[in-house]
Amino acid sequence: MRPGPFLPIRALTGAITLFFLAQTAPAQPQHGIAMYGAPALPPDYKALPYVNPDAPKGGRVVFGNTGGFDSLNPFVQKGTAPWQLRFWGYESLMGRSWDEPFTLYGLLAASVETPPDRSWVEFTLRPEARFSDGSPVTVEDVIWSYETLGTKGHLRYRGFWSRVAKIEQTGPRRVRLTFNTPDRELALIAGMRPILKKAQWEGKDFTASGLSEAPIGSGPYVVTGFEAGRYVTLKRNPDYWGRDLAFRRGTENFDEMRIEFYGDATVLFEAFKSGALSAVREFNAEKWQRQYDFPAVTRGDVVKSEISNQRPSGMTGLVMNSRRAPFDDWRVRQALILAFNFDYINDTMTGGVQPRITSYFSNSPLAMRPGPATGRVRDLLLPYAADLPPGALDGYALPEGDGTARNRTNLRAAMALLTQAGWHVVDGELRNAEGEPMRLSVLLRQADGEMQRVVDLYTQALRRLGIAVVADTVDDAQYTTRTAALDFDLTSFRRDLSLSPGNEQRLYWGSADANQEGSRNLMGVASPAVDAMIDTMLTSDTSEDFTAATRALDRVLTAGAYVIPIWAYDVSRIAHVRQMKYPADRLPIYGDGVEYMPDAWWWQEN
The missing domain is CATH 3.10.105.10 (Dipeptide-binding Protein; Domain 3)
Structure with a gap:
C-alpha cells in the first residue's frame, strides 16, 4: 500500500517539471510516452507496478450487467453492445498504466516517436502482433481503423480524427499521424485508438453489423458464444500474440469470462447471493454495511474488498x-x-x-x-x-x-x-x-x-x-x-x-x-x-x-x-468469491477502474 495520498501528487509535480525541461530534446523512438515528463518505468521494465507478475492463469468468472444488448460491435453509434467488449477483446498501439496520471507503454507498437512540440507522432508496429485469427496486424489495418472509426465510428472517435491532417505509412511497420492543431495530448490519444482488421469488412457495412458479426481484434479474449439480451461468453485466446509482453505480464488471467444480463440491480444482486455471479461492484455504502451479511459472506465463500483511489470525484x-x-x-x-x-x-x-x-x-x-x-x-x-x-x-x-x-x-x-x-x-x-x-x-x-x-x-x-x-x-x-x-x-x-x-x-x-x-x-x-x-x-x-x-x-x-x-464514490466496494484475488499491497493511484477488474485479478483455489 502507499504511505499516503500526497506521494503521487509530488511525483506528478516532479514529472511536470521534467516535461518542461525536456522540450528541446530531439525526437527519437521511445518505449512509452507521458503527458508530463518521462514514463516512470524504464525500457526494460518487467511488469506494471500494480499487478502480480506471477499470477496464475485459469478459472472461470461470471459478471452481471443490467439491461440487455443488441450488438457485438462496441465501436459504432448504432445499437447497444456489452460495454466490456471494447476492453477485453481489442487493443491499441499503446496501453495505459493506471499508476501514472497519463502514461502509455508500447502494446501493438514497439515504440513511439514525436517531436518536442508533438505536432506529429509515429509508431512502429511489433512484427509479432497478430489478430485473434492469426493474421498479422499491419500498417494498412492501422490506417483503415483510424479512418473508419473517425468517419463512421462512434462519436467518441470522431473528434480526434478531425484533428488529424494526415496519416501515412513511413516504413514497413511504421505509421505517422500529423496533426492540424496545437494540442499536446493528441500524440497520446493517437496511441489509444482500437485497431481492427480491415479485410474483415471488405464489401460489408461496418456500421450495421449488429449481432451478425463481431469485429476481429487482437486482444486476449474472443467471443465464443452469446444469446441476444441474455449472455455473452469470452474465452482467453490460447494463441494470444502478446502473452509474453512485459505490459501483459500478470494480467488477463482468467480462462473464461461470461456476462449475464438481468432486468435490474435487485435481480442481479439476488443472483450474486445465490452463487450465479462471481463478483459485483456495490456503489451504496449503506447497502454494503447492511445487506452483505448473507450466508456465503458469513462462511467466507464471498469476500468484501474495499479499494481506495486518488482520482478526482468526477x-x-x-x-x-x-x-x-x-x-x-x-x-x-x-x-x-x-x-x-x-x-x-x-x-x-x-x-x-x-x-x-x-x-x-x-x-x-x-x-x-x-x-x-x-x-x-x-x-x-x-x-x-x-x-x-x-x-x-x-x-x-x-x-x-x-x-x-x-x-x-x-x-x-x-x-x-x-x-x-x-x-x-x-x-x-x-x-x-x-x-x-x-x-x-x-x-x-x-x-x-x-x-x-x-x-x-x-x-x-x-x-x-x-x-x-x-x-x-x-x-x-x-x-x-x-x-x-x-x-x-x-x-x-x-x-x-x-x-x-x-x-x-x-x-x-x-x-x-x-x-x-x-x-x-x-x-x-x-x-x-x-x-x-x-x-x-x-x-x-x-x-x-x-x-x-x-x-x-x-x-x-x-x-x-x-x-x-449526489455523493462521491471515494472507495470501490467489490464483493467477490474467495477464489478471486487481486494485489491489495500495490494498488494503482486510479484504484478500481473499468479495466482493473478483471485485468489485474486472478483465480486461486487455495
Whole structure:
C-alpha cells in the first residue's frame, strides 16, 4: 500500500517539471510516452507496478450487467453492445498504466516517436502482433481503423480524427499521424485508438453489423458464444500474440469470462447471493454495511474488498437539459439544486457515509479553490466575465441544508430564485407568466433502482414548491435512444475524470457537439469560457497554466448549476468469491477502474 495520498501528487509535480525541461530534446523512438515528463518505468521494465507478475492463469468468472444488448460491435453509434467488449477483446498501439496520471507503454507498437512540440507522432508496429485469427496486424489495418472509426465510428472517435491532417505509412511497420492543431495530448490519444482488421469488412457495412458479426481484434479474449439480451461468453485466446509482453505480464488471467444480463440491480444482486455471479461492484455504502451479511459472506465463500483511489470525484447526479425551458435559465437550475436536500437524502440512501461531490474535480489538486478566483485563474476567466454564471468569479459553493427533513431554508431560497425567473404559485401549482405549470420529467433506466429512490425523495421536496415531477422509467435500449436524441428534461448522469484531463473534456462540455445527436454533452453547455479553458489546458506551456485552466473550468461548470450532484464514490466496494484475488499491497493511484477488474485479478483455489 502507499504511505499516503500526497506521494503521487509530488511525483506528478516532479514529472511536470521534467516535461518542461525536456522540450528541446530531439525526437527519437521511445518505449512509452507521458503527458508530463518521462514514463516512470524504464525500457526494460518487467511488469506494471500494480499487478502480480506471477499470477496464475485459469478459472472461470461470471459478471452481471443490467439491461440487455443488441450488438457485438462496441465501436459504432448504432445499437447497444456489452460495454466490456471494447476492453477485453481489442487493443491499441499503446496501453495505459493506471499508476501514472497519463502514461502509455508500447502494446501493438514497439515504440513511439514525436517531436518536442508533438505536432506529429509515429509508431512502429511489433512484427509479432497478430489478430485473434492469426493474421498479422499491419500498417494498412492501422490506417483503415483510424479512418473508419473517425468517419463512421462512434462519436467518441470522431473528434480526434478531425484533428488529424494526415496519416501515412513511413516504413514497413511504421505509421505517422500529423496533426492540424496545437494540442499536446493528441500524440497520446493517437496511441489509444482500437485497431481492427480491415479485410474483415471488405464489401460489408461496418456500421450495421449488429449481432451478425463481431469485429476481429487482437486482444486476449474472443467471443465464443452469446444469446441476444441474455449472455455473452469470452474465452482467453490460447494463441494470444502478446502473452509474453512485459505490459501483459500478470494480467488477463482468467480462462473464461461470461456476462449475464438481468432486468435490474435487485435481480442481479439476488443472483450474486445465490452463487450465479462471481463478483459485483456495490456503489451504496449503506447497502454494503447492511445487506452483505448473507450466508456465503458469513462462511467466507464471498469476500468484501474495499479499494481506495486518488482520482478526482468526477460528477454524479441528475443532469438538466439546458437546451430546453425552463432549464435554459440558471436561476431555475440553481433553485432545483437548492431544493435537493442532500443531507437528508444521503442519510436515507447511504447512511450518510459517502461524502458529497463539491465540484467536478473535487478530491484532487485540480479542483477549484474556495472563495473568489485569484491569480492566474482569475486572469483566465476575466475576458469572459460578461458570460460567466454568477459565482464563477466571486465564489460558488453548493448549498448546505438546515439539518431538517423539510429543508425549509433552502426551499425559501429556491422559491425566491423561481420568483425572479417569473414563476409563481397559483392554486398550488408553480406557473409562469403564461399560466403554464412547471412539470418536469426525469428519464431513468429501469435497472437504476438507486437513482429511482433518489428521485422519489427529491420529488417530495419539489411538490412543496408546486412542481410536478414524473419519473419516466425505460429499458436500456430506449434510454440510449432518448439520451442520444437529447430527449429529456433531467436524467441520471456520471462522468469520470482523471488526473490528466484533456481532449475528452471537449466531448463532455464543448460547445461544438452541444446540439449534435449522440453528444456526450448531455447538459447542453455552450460556453465560450468553457471552450477557452479546455483550449488552454491542451496547449499550456507551464504546469501552473494547466492547473489554473482546469480549476477555472471547474469553476464555470460548477457555478453553471447544470447537474444536481449526489455523493462521491471515494472507495470501490467489490464483493467477490474467495477464489478471486487481486494485489491489495500495490494498488494503482486510479484504484478500481473499468479495466482493473478483471485485468489485474486472478483465480486461486487455495
